[in-house]
Amino acid sequence: MEFNGTFLASIITFLVFVYLMNKVLYQPMADIVSKRKNIIDENYQKADELEKKAESIEAEVEEKLSTARDEAREKYLEVIDGYKEQRAGIIREAQDISKEELESAYAALDNVSNEVKEGLKSKMTDLANDIAEKVLGYRSEVQGFDVDKVNEILYQQKG
Secondary structure (H helix, E strand, O other): OOOOHHHHHHHHHHHHHHHHHHHHHHHHHHHHHHHHHHHHHHHHHHHHHHHHHHHHHHHHHHHHHHHHHHHHHHHHHHHHHHHHHHHHHHHHHHHHHHHHHHHHHHHHHHHHHHHHHHHHHHHHHHHHHHHHHHHHOOOOOOOOOOHHHHHHHHOOOOO
16 A cells, blocks of 8 residues: 555545534534433423422322311311200200190199099089989988098009
8 A cells, every 4th residue: 555645635635524524514413412402401300390399289289178178077077066966955945845844734634633533522422322322212311431532542643
């Protein structure tokens, strides 16, 4: 192999060509690739930041929803307890009124019963004489009722 001027000119031309290609083609392309890589990296970084922000917002929303659910459940239970207490009060009041009315009715019934028994006591002698007349066939005056025994029969207590 021989080194002459053509070979040297070819090497210089090749080096100039590589230099020019580097300045005109490779360097701008490398800059464009570098800029695009930087843009993509920045977008990934922004996406990561936005994703973290979205996750924190989602966690915050979930926490607020949970708190709101708990508060709503507590208020619901408080309202239900209030209604239960109110209902129990109404029932107690109705029971008290019913008890008073029942006692009043029993007292009125006792009064009527006592009045009827006293009326029967006074007519007992006449009734006994009428029965004796029907059975015996003539009028006989029955007297001497045992008042204690009559009271015991009329006012006996049911056990």
